[in-house]
Amino acid sequence: xxxxxxxxxxxxxxxxxxxxxxxxxxxxxxxxxxxxxxxxxxxxxxxxxxxxxxxxxxxxxxxxxxxxxxxxxxxxxxxxxxxxxxxxxxxxxxxxxxxxxxxxxxxxxxxxxxx
Amino acid sequence: xxxxxxxxxxxxxxxxxxxxxxxxxxxxxxxxxxxxxxxxxxxxxxxxxxxxxxxxxxxxxxxxxxxxxxxxxxxxxxxxxxxxxxxxxxxxxxxxxxxxxxxxxxxxxxx
Numbered sequence: 001x002x003x004x005x006x007x008x009x010x011x012x013x014x015x016x017x018x019x020x021x022x023x024x025x026x027x028x029x030x031x032x033x034x035x036x037x038x039x040x041x042x043x044x045x046x047x048x049x050x051x052x053x054x055x056x057x058x059x060x061x062x063x064x065x066x067x068x069x070x071x072x073x074x075x076x077x078x079x080x081x082x083x084x085x086x087x088x089x090x091x092x093x094x095x096x097x098x099x100x101x102x103x104x105x106x107x108x109x110x111x112x113x114x115x
Numbered sequence: 116x117x118x119x120x121x122x123x124x125x126x127x128x129x130x131x132x133x134x135x136x137x138x139x140x141x142x143x144x145x146x147x148x149x150x151x152x153x154x155x156x157x158x159x160x161x162x163x164x165x166x167x168x169x170x171x172x173x174x175x176x177x178x179x180x181x182x183x184x185x186x187x188x189x190x191x192x193x194x195x196x197x198x199x200x201x202x203x204x205x206x207x208x209x210x211x212x213x214x215x216x217x218x219x220x221x222x223x224x225x226x
Contacts, residue, residue, distance in 0.1 A: 033213070040124065042201060042218035043159075058213070090159065103149050103203075104214060106159040 002026050006091050006107035013081040013114045021076040021110050023091030031094045032074035033104065034058075034066060036087040043090065049074055081114045088112070117142045119204045121217035128192050129225050136187040136220045138176075138202030147205035148185040149214065150176055154198045162200070163187070172196070192224045 004025045013019055025032065030051045035043040035058075045058030047066040055066050063085060065077045074093075078085055088111050092104040118141040128134050140146055150162040162171055165178045165185060176187045185202060199221050203214040 035216075040218060042121075043216040045213060045215075048213060092159075103151075103161045103164060104159075108158045 004091055004093055004105050004107035006089075006110050008110060009108065010111050011113070013078075013112065015082060015114060017081050018077065018079050019081065020078075021089055021091075021112075022073070023075065023107060024073045025091075025093040025105070026072065027093060027095070027105065028071070029093035029095050029105070030071070031096070032068065033092045033094075034064075034074070034076045035090045035092065036060065037090060037109070038087050046076065046089075078112075081112075083114045086112060086114045117204055117206060117215050119202050119215055119217035121200075121202055121220050123220045124218070125221050125223070127223045127225060130194055131191050134189050134192040134196070134222065134224075136200050136202075136222065138185045138187065138217060140183050140185065140202075140204050142183075142204060146178070146180075146185075148176075148178060149203045149205070150174070150185075150187050151201045151203060151216075152198050153201070153219075159201065192222075194224050194226060197222055197224045 007022045033048040034046040037043050044060050046064050049055045049068040052071045067075045088109050090109050091107040094104050120139045148165045151159045152162045153159045163176050174189045178185050199219050201219045202217040206213040
């Protein structure tokens, strides 16, 4: 049982390059999320998908786009990477908006550096 | 707006000493609060939910609505407790599936 799987684990980009961070969950969860983690800032929500077919902006959506490809997969795209997007990115999922038996399940993170 | 405040960025204690990680929240309704833990270079894991009132790894947390606090406590810290701890608040209404996180407290337990 893999839980939430993120790829890649590490990535270095040059300013202006684009890339897509992949996230997949095998727990039949309905809701998925992308957070970024920065020192002294905690975790900030970038985008989320309450259910398959829906996506919404979080606190810090600028410079990012997302796709909820199907119930399992939720990708995060950086169209033109900037040094300010250097961060650790976490994907998470939850069973259902109203059910909080286990809260979120997190992926292991993607460490992104933009030079 | 809902907000979670963890006033201490860093907390250092000695092994066997009591530890308390502070969390205060701002929320107009009935809150649901969580503690997450992140060990070095690992993914975040759920430690506690206030609803369950359970004790995990010796940690407990009590919701105090009067003081709008949800402090995490352990009577005798262990070296393996060294980690980053995040307090989180579940949203309400149209945001009832989102968690708002505090900025985290890095706990170091010294031998």
